[in-house]
Amino acid sequence: MPELGLADTVGMLRRSGVRTRHSSAGLGWERLYRAAFAPAPTHLVILHLNGPVTVRRGRGTGARSRTIPPGGLFVQPAGRTLSVELGGRLDTIHAYLSDDALRDANGGRPVELSEELGATDPLTEQLLLALAGTVRCWEPSARTYADHLTGMLAAQLVRRHQARTAPPPTEPGPSGLSPRQLAAVRRLMEDRLADPLPIADLAAAASLSRSQFTRQFRASTGRSPHQFLLGLRLERACRLLRTSSDPIADVATRCGFSHQEHLTRVMRARLDTTPAALRRGG
Numbered sequence: 001m002p003e004l005g006l007a008d009t010v011g012m013l014r015r016s017g018v019r020t021r022h023s024s025a026g027l028g029w030e031r032l033y034r035a036a037f038a039p040a041p042t043h044l045v046i047l048h049l050n051g052p053v054t055v056r057r058g059r060g061t062g063a064r065s066r067t068i069p070p071g072g073l074f075v076q077p078a079g080r081t082l083s084v085e086l087g088g089r090l091d092t093i094h095a096y097l098s099d100d101a102l103r104d105a106n107g108g109r110p111v112e113l114s115e116e117l118g119a120t121d122p123l124t125e126q127l128l129l130a131l132a133g134t135v136r137c138w139e140p141s142a143r144t145y146a147d148h149l150t151g152m153l154a155a156q157l158v159r160r161h162q163a164r165t166a167p168p169p170t171e172p173g174p175s176g177l178s179p180r181q182l183a184a185v186r187r188l189m190e191d192r193l194a195d196p197l198p199i200a201d202l203a204a205a206a207s208l209s210r211s212q213f214t215r216q217f218r219a220s221t222g223r224s225p226h227q228f229l230l231g232l233r234l235e236r237a238c239r240l241l242r243t244s245s246d247p248i249a250d251v252a253t254r255c256g257f258s259h260q261e262h263l264t265r266v267m268r269a270r271l272d273t274t275p276a277a278l279r280r281g282g
């Protein structure tokens with residue numbers, strides 16, 4: 001699907017007095033006022049970074065008010081009008097998810113989120129912070145990681161913040177990819193090692209939805225697609241450092257790392273060495 005834009009949001013980011021510090025706009029990702037907003041096609045999750053601040057939601061007898069501390073969540077389902085009043089200055093992280101992303105995380109079934117005001121969910125908080133950090137320090141090679149975080153966020157919203165009238169159906173655990181599927185995915189990773197590789201492309205190679213693919217891939221390998229891909233990139237970089245005299249910066253970009261420092265950081269974390277030391281030792 002195309003990248004989400006301002007037209008897909010509830011309009012908060014277009015209000016006067018709202019300043020956006022970091023945004024995923026242009027990175028190729030698919031998925032202080034009193035104001036009322038028209039329904040939007042996306043689900044909105046807001047993380048409060050500071051506070052406490054009093055937030056009033058709704059109008060008339062149905063209005064709710066709550067003082068929300070740092071880490072509190074505000075969840076606005078897609079397709080609903082929103083009236084909100086903020087009682088002070090506030091720094092936030094906004095995440096907009098398409099309905100397709102939530103359906104994908106729910107086995108293709110429709111999802112209705114709850115309207116939430118001040119909910120606490122440590123995992124959702126950490127996922128939002130991780131996504132914000134990825135936007136702030138964007139590297140093209142992080143595309144698979146960003147997709148993975150988005151899928152995890154969608155799955156957590158379905159699990160913890162879905163409006164349910166009946167218990168969800170019990171599903172069997174993931175059985176893992178077949179040898180043929182795993183070989184096809186690995187071949188795609190190796191063929192496109194130097195390119196940003198969306199989860200959707202990997203899932204298509206296995207003929208699965210993104211959420212099915214992520215679960216079954218982890219069941220087969222014990223690692224997320226991003227972790228596995230990073231391992232393949234590191235293996236090739238080590239091989240080239242030992243067998244060629246190409247500059248380290250060239251080796252890094254040929255293997256899918258954003259730059260030499262990125263390769264060095266990953267190699268130090270995983271192998272407790274550096275590209276220069278590996279080359280000297282080889």
